[in-house]
Amino acid sequence: MAGPAPTLEDRLRSCRRSAVHLEMRDGYMRSDPRFAAWRAGERDGLVVAGAWLSLIAETTSRGVPVRRARIVSEPVSDYVRFEHHLTAGNVTAGEQVRWLARRRASDLALPGNDFWLFDGDVVVFHHFDGEGEPAADDEEVRTDQAAVRLCADAFTRVWERAVPHADYAIG
Template structure:
C-alpha cells in the first residue's frame, strides 16, 4: 500500500478527531492551480469539491478536523497561494490555524509533518525531494502518542485562526 493510500485509510477510520502539524514551506501541487492563482483567477472549486465534501460529511457527524500550518519566513509562493485558498476549507468545517516559523521553533515543534488521530495514533509524514509523500510512519506507541499530543497542546493555543490571520502583502 502506498503512503497516500495508507493515509487515506486512516482518514476513513478515525472516530473523533484528526489533527495535523504542517511545516513544509512547499508541497507538491498541480502547477495549473498555481498558475490560475498567479493569473489572478479564482480557484477551481470543482476540482476541490471531493475534499470539501469529505470534510463537510465528517464534521456533520461530529468529528473534528484541525491543523496548524507553519509560515516560513519569508513566505514561499506555495504558502501565499495556500493562504488565499484556505477560506473554502474553513467554510467546509476545517479549523485551520497559522504560526510563524520563528515561534514554532521557539516552541520546539518538530521539522516533520504529522497527523494525530483520536489522540491514539500518530502518522509521521516524510516527503521526498519532489515534495511528494514518500513514507508514512504510523504508531500507536503510548510514548510516541504522548510526545505528539504534547506538540499539539503546545502549539495550538499560540496558533492564529485563519479568520484572524492577516497575511503580509506580496512583494
C-alpha cells in the first residue's frame, strides 16, 4: 500500500539537481492575512513564512538551485506589488527570482497552469479557482516526457527574457 503523496516540501528536500517554479497569475490567495495587512498599509514585519525560507536555504545550501519566474501583467496588480515586497526574503534565502512582463511572453508556448519542475523529470502543476485560492484538487503530478519537456522549455524561455528581482522596479 502506497503512503501519502509527497508534499512540495518533501520534493524540495529530495531534489538533487534543480527546482524551478513558474507563476503566471496576477493574484493568489487574496484571503492571506499578510496580504490583507499589506493592503492596510503594513510593510514592516511582513515576511514569507519562516519555514518556507528555511526550506529554500536548506535546499540551496545543498547546491540545488531554486529558481522562480513570474509572468505579470503591467501595470501590476496589488497582489503582485505585495509579492514583490516579500521577494527580498526569498532572494536572501537563496532563491533566484525573475519577473517577465506578460507582453513579452506573447510568443512563448506556456502550459496552462503554474508549475514546479523538480530535477527535470517531475512536474507538479498547481490548480487555482477563479479567485486565486487553491482548488480542491490543487496539485497534479506528471512525469510524462511531453509535460516535462513543455515545462522545461517554457521555463527556460521565460527565464532568458525575465528581469532579475533586483532590477525589476514596479511603479
